Amino acid sequence: MVILEANKITKVYGEASGEGATTALRGVSLSMNKGDFIAIMGPSGSGKTTLLNVLSGIDRPTSGEVMLAGHFISEMSGDDLALYRRRQLGFVFQEFNLLDSLTVKENIMLPMVLEHKSAGAMEEKVQKLARLFDIEDILHKYPYHISGGQQQRTAVSRALVNEPSILFADEPTGNLDSKSAAAIMECFEKIVRDLSTTILLVTHDVFAASYCQKVVFIKDGLIHSHIVKKGTRKEF
Ligand code: ADP
Numbered sequence: 635m636v637i638l639e640a641n642k643i644t645k646v647y648g649e650a651s652g653e654g655a656t657t658a659l660r661g662v663s664l665s666m667n668k669g670d671f672i673a674i675m676g677p678s679g680s681g682k683t684t685l686l687n688v689l690s691g692i693d694r695p696t697s698g699e700v701m702l703a704g705h706f707i708s709e710m711s712g713d714d715l716a717l718y719r720r721r722q723l724g725f726v727f728q729e730f731n732l733l734d735s736l737t738v739k740e741n742i743m744l745p746m747v748l749e750h751k752s753a754g755a756m757e758e759k760v761q762k763l764a765r766l767f768d769i770e771d772i773l774h775k776y777p778y779h780i781s782g783g784q785q786q787r788t789a790v791s792r793a794l795v796n797e798p799s800i801l802f803a804d805e806p807t808g809n810l811d812s813k814s815a816a817a818i819m820e821c822f823e824k825i826v827r828d829l830s831t832t833i834l835l836v837t838h839d840v841f842a843a844s845y846c847q848k849v850v851f852i853k854d855g856l857i858h859s860h861i862v863k864k865g866t867r868k869e870f
């Protein structure tokens with residue numbers, strides 16, 4: 635089942651014909667099926683974050699269309715798009731973006747609270763994700779009392795509570811030591827395998843990309859090449 639289809643996306647920052655305009659994307663097409671786990675890699679300034687933002691409706695393309703889970707998001711109004719993002723998409727960033735005044739559990743619950751889910755349903759969901767991501771013992775703690783790795787696993791849990799059609803992750807391991815980065819990538823592997831989650835990741839980190847099924851290389855706003863991994867990842 636196709637979850638994401640992007641067709642000839644361009645993105646120009648600033649007035650297209652004006653001085654100082656930057657062309658960040660020059661006609662990028664990309665397709666993802668349910669359960670795909672893809673990394674976008676490329677040098678700094680190649681357009682990775684712009685692509686992720688356009689594909690996830692954070693930003694609009696200058697031309698081209700994006701279809702996400704059956705909806706042409708490039709044609710939605712701002713309000714519809716905001717609601718759609720909240721209900722259908724999950725986001726994880728380099729900064730963990732947890733709310734310091736809420737516990738780990740409350741942070742994870744927040745997207746469900748906004749959707750008026752029942753207390754029982756929320757509790758069940760939190761426990762399931764906490765087990766999966768090994769944060770059961772810290773649910774009562776505040777973000778500043780847990781490690782960076784634990785904070786990111788909390789952020790991933792929060793991103794998944796409303797069962798998004800796709801999880802977008804922009805440099806999710808960028809602020810983590812290698813051990814915590816490995817733990818996050820193993821979590822991603824696990825949810826792709828066990829929950830058929832679809833994940834699109836932007837990363838500088840070859841080690842993180844090695845967990846993905848496919849790596850797409852972008853350079854100067856164009857997809858340059860991709861590699862598809864055969865078989866499972868092998869640790870040495
Ligand atoms: P990457 O994520 O690969 O580092 P970006 O998508 O952030 O690349 O940037 C691609 C190009 O677009 C760069 O030349 C960058 O300077 C430019 N750019 C990114 N965001 C903006 C913006 N908001 N306004 C103007 N130019 C931008």
Ligand code: ADP
Nearest residue numbers: 778779780781782783784785811813814815817
């Ligand atoms: P992880 O299991 O996420 O990789 P670490 O190995 O970084 O976590 O940390 C192990 C333990 O050390 C954590 O359970 C946490 O309680 C504690 N810890 C690590 N870093 C911090 C920190 N910056 N603030 C508070 N506690 C920390």
